[in-house]
Amino acid sequence: MSKSTCELILLATSDLHGFILPRSYADQREVGYGLARVSSIIKQLRQDHPYTLLIDNGDCLQGTPLTYYHAKVNSKRPNPVIACMNKLRYDAAVLGNHEFNYGLPYLQQAVDASAFPWLSANTLDETTGQPLFREPYIIKQLDNGLRVGILGLTTSYVPHWELPQHIAGIQFEDPIETAKHWVAHLREVKACDIVIVSYHGGFERDIEHGNATEPLTGENIGYALCEQVGGIDVLITGHQHRAIADCFINGVCIVQPAAEGRFLGKVTLQLEKSDKRWQLIQCQSELIEAAIYEPDSDIERLVAEDEALTQAWLDLPLGYVDGDMLITSPADARLTEHPFIEFVNKLQMHVSGADISCTALFDNETPGFPSQVTMRHIVTNYIYPNTLRVIQLAGRDIRAALEKTAEYFRLDDRGNVVVSEAFNHPKPQHYNYDMWEGIDYTLDISKAIGRRVVQLERHGEPLADDQLYEVVMNNYRAGGGGNYEMLQDKPIVKDISVTMVELIASYIQAQQHIEASVNNNWRVTNGAVT
Structure with a gap:
């Protein structure tokens, strides 16, 4: 047949x-x-x-x-x-x-x-x-x-x-x-x-x-x-x-x-x-x-x-940056506080009323802001339609989140701080490394995973494990996204339903000038004495 x-x-x-x-x-x-x-x-x-x-x-x-x-x-x-x-x-x-x-x-x-x-x-x-x-x-x-x-x-x-x-x-x-x-x-x-x-x-x-x-x-x-x-x-x-x-x-x-x-x-x-x-x-x-x-x-x-x-909308001018907010090295911007990250965190704190904030540099293509900011620059830098959420965290939760974010790094054969393979493969996950504002902290990458937060303070005093704090972050992270289980199911203080793109655009338009500055409240070290 x-x-x-x-x-x-x-x-x-x-x-x-x-x-x-x-x-x-x-x-x-x-x-x-x-x-x-x-x-x-x-x-x-x-x-x-x-x-x-x-x-x-x-x-x-x-x-x-x-x-x-x-x-x-x-x-x-x-x-x-x-x-x-x-x-x-x-x-x-x-x-x-x-x-x-x-x-x-x-x-x-x-x-x-x-x-x-x-x-x-x-x-x-x-x-x-x-x-x-x-x-x-x-x-x-x-x-x-x-x-x-x-x-x-x-x-x-x-x-x-x-x-x-x-x-x-x-x-x-x-x-x-x-x-x-x-x-x-x-x-x-x-x-x-x-x-x-x-x-x-x-x-x-x-x-x-x-x-x-x-x-x-x-x-x-x-x-x-x-x-x-x-x-x-x-x-x-x-x-x-x-x-x-x-x-x-x-x-x-x-x-x-x-x-x-x-x-x-x-x-x-x-x-x-x-x-x-x-x-x-x-x-x-x-x-x-x-x-x-x-x-x-x-x-x-x-x-x-x-x-x-869309292109006409993207070219609408909104305001100006006083100073330098361009990102020339995404790696450096995750190792040492950068004015763009500082701006995003402080804006989140401003619109939410929270005293502590965290955010990420989403990918290695994020350019930062030039001297004149348009909608094109905002949507190019903030590529997700995230909103903000203020949640209540204990000091131990914040420490656990910092330990999780410290897993982003490892030391290479020369003792340099580099990105862990797990955050590059099987796919890049740069958006799962957070940088915080409103606290002072040091991550020592020479330490074992889970023991890398060697300094964690607020207003010069160590964070108490049982003390409660209000922290603002995007809705993805507040839901535990990125394997941040310690943030899941925490009491919600406030939900802000406006997207971050809109919040950033409105803020810059209202201020007309934003300042590029850092307060150096955190650092990443390889354990070497400096």
Whole structure:
């Protein structure tokens, strides 16, 4: 008996974060990523392969000035990200944690405007117990009879980061238990030949050896999905912004296409039909780099007007810096107090009324402020839509948080303070190193982890373990984000619902001049006598 064969191409984007055009919002230079470049890859592959599916794995609606401008300044216009995804004929999208950043009404508008379904089987409406947008999965049946089930899952850790009002009435269930139910349903009830799980989350273990790579909090459970849920053929992952392909876990083909449209994930599935059922014969994942493709002019034209409006808004002048607030070395800015960090902490204290503050330098691209500050400089430096929260901490909690932040460093062979490997791999986590204001402290990196806070004072007196203090920080950290468990579930003194971008812009506009200064209230040392 002759056998029929089929080649199915699965294409995946993840963590686009609103990056459409291949230009930097900081300085307008050309960059080698963005959905416009990815679009050119998609078009070419569709020409070459008749059976092609396209899935977005979450975190597409937030992350650039373009998306911020649409969400916070001019949301009556059609959503530019959704317009591009509709143009590209996505088959489905999965809810990422950042989809909730601008609130449920904004997310609902995006879903309503989408020509494709949004999937998340474990994100439930508390009232009905059903998936938030009614779609736990979709089934694509090709003209040759092949049935492909696509199940969407979202990291259940969202409540640890997101503002409560943005996820009111939503319940985030365990992705593993959810997957067990729905994968079996797709296989046994819906008779799917292939089951693809698209999970907005990453891997908690080393892919090759299975060793734990982070605290097992439940934020990332990709490895466990492959081990504990039978019947998955392909697992699309994200959230960690890693570039992962050409590997398997427990027989499951996996892919993670980094972030910002730097890669397109491609999975090639070879199938053979025998006894009226299709069987998977071979599966291979790979990443296609966007930088080698020219941007798609159709996508560029589609967002041209929104981009022009955003650029005009970005160039609005707000005020001036007296002194130097530029960051020339991000490493130095984390080792020695920098005027930009001092400004952010003092602004947080000013708007909240708290006496103690902490903040982070989010990445190594943060440029600081030039002499004249525009909206472009603010959104380039403060890249997340964070709000502020004042929580009540005991002295022991503050010490524990400082010990956690001190794990960011290690000593190299020459005794120099450098970044720990865990904060660079498997992905950069510079945003999990905090710098504090309102206390005086010293971190000695020559000491063992957990014993590095060698000085911790306030107004010249040691912090008492039992004394309570009001501390302001962004909502991500206040929820324990970044494995700061000592900050979780603390009494909330005040929630400030205005985003930091708006707070910074309003403050600079009101003051007109801000001063670049430091008070040197903290230091990092390698233990050498100075």
